[in-house]
Amino acid sequence: MLALIRYSVPGARADEFVGRATSILDTLAAQTGYLRGHVGRSVDEPDLWAVVSEWEGAGFYRRALSAARMEMYPLMTLMINEPSAFEVLVSKP
Template sequence: MLALIRYSVPQDRTEEFTARAYEIVDAFAGQPGFVRGRVSRSVDEPELWALVSEWDGAGFYRRALSAARMVMYPLMTLMVNEPSAFEDVDRP
């Protein structure tokens, strides 16, 4: 499954955000079910960022969120409030 957490990051917080976002990826990487993760930035709107991760299932992702909440806390005010968990859909 795919997890996509978007952030609206003011220009003057870019360096802080990037460092903390990679701390979140590192925290996720230590959790069961983690497949891979990355930090991405919009090419059209430079203040829009995404923390993208892949998991073996939604349960793994939800448990990882609980385990990483203290690392995630400093960036919570920058999060875009929207669903973040997406399941793969098989081709018909």
């Protein structure tokens, strides 16, 4: 399962965002079912950022969100409200 949470981050808050997003990934990485994660920024729109993680399944991701809630809270106002959980249908190495 792929989780993609997008954020609209003003340039002045970019450094803060990276630090907080890294803390979110650290918290997620400690949860059962976590496979890997990334923090990235759009090369075309520098205010568009993403926290991406891969999971063994949706249940693991949903439980991990509960554990990371306090880490995620400071960035909630920057979060783009859209679905974040995606089922992987095709994967290539």
